[in-house]
Amino acid sequence: DAKTTQPTSMDCAEGRAANLPCNHSTISGNEYVYWYRQIHSQGPQYIIHGLKNNETNEMASLIITEDRKSSTLILPHATLRDTAVYYCIVRGITTSGTYKYIFGTGTRLKVLA
Amino acid sequence: KAGVTQTPRYLIKTRGQQVTLSCSPISGHRSVSWYQQTPGQGLQFLFEYFSETQRNKGNFPGRFSGRQFSNSRSEMNVSTLELGDSALYLCASSLGGENEKLFFGSGTQLSVL
Numbered sequence: 315d316a317k318t319t320q321p322t323s324m325d326c327a328e329g330r331a332a333n334l335p336c337n338h339s340t341i342s343g344n345e346y347v348y349w350y351r352q353i354h355s356q357g358p359q360y361i362i363h364g365l366k367n368n369e370t371n372e373m374a375s376l377i378i379t380e381d382r383k384s385s386t387l388i389l390p391h392a393t394l395r396d397t398a399v400y401y402c403i404v405r406g407i408t409t410s411g412t413y414k415y416i417f418g419t420g421t422r423l424k425v426l427a
Numbered sequence: 428k429a430g431v432t433q434t435p436r437y438l439i440k441t442r443g444q445q446v447t448l449s450c451s452p453i454s455g456h457r458s459v460s461w462y463q464q465t466p467g468q469g470l471q472f473l474f475e476y477f478s479e480t481q482r483n484k485g486n487f488p489g490r491f492s493g494r495q496f497s498n499s500r501s502e503m504n505v506s507t508l509e510l511g512d513s514a515l516y517l518c519a520s521s522l523g524g525e526n527e528k529l530f531f532g533s534g535t536q537l538s539v540l
Binding site: 363401 | 431462470485526530533
């Protein structure tokens with residue numbers, strides 16, 4: 315199973331872009347990169363996902379390197395409400411053909427006023 | 428559309444007891460997966476059910492079991508509780524396909540005394 319490595323914590327000034335890196339050097343060709351975030355005492359919330367192309371939605375942008383060994387989640391204008399733990403996850407197919415998410419330990423992002 | 432509902436929200440049990448947690452997925456979602464979250468181990472995958480069949484399982488002992496009903500509602504059972512089972516148990520639902528995102532409930536906080 316592909317593993318992910320993320321920095322333990324990061325700070326970002328309110329209004330600035332938050333760039334959260336993730337390393338997934340053992341990712342396979344058919345495995346997707348997903349990002350979720352978890353605000354204290356709530357369930358994780360989906361942010362964005364991609365396979366090999368960069369993706370953008372109303373919440374964030376996902377930049378995946380050409381070799382797919384790493385990615386960066388970009389929150390373009392961070393607000394205090396973006397303070398959360400951000401998980402980079404690789405979703406892969408098991409040998410039996412089913413799907414499984416592997417959650418890393420996440421990055422604790424603190425947005426500072 | 429109603430979100431994923433988990434009951435109860437909080438639970439206190441003693442060692443040796445058993446516990447059943449419930450999860451109602453988003454209407455139309457056929458996949459329900461369960462996760463255990465602890466401060467030390469992070470989010471760990473327990474198992475996934477799709478159309479009443481377990482189609483994937485994590486590395487947890489047999490004391491952890493689950494099932495899914497015809498209406499896609501799922502239950503998770505832990506028998507012979509141990510202190511280390513104290514955790515936030517999260518349930519997530521999805522349509523179950525290859526490129527799907529998970530929708531999480533708020534979890535059940537289990538404390539084993």
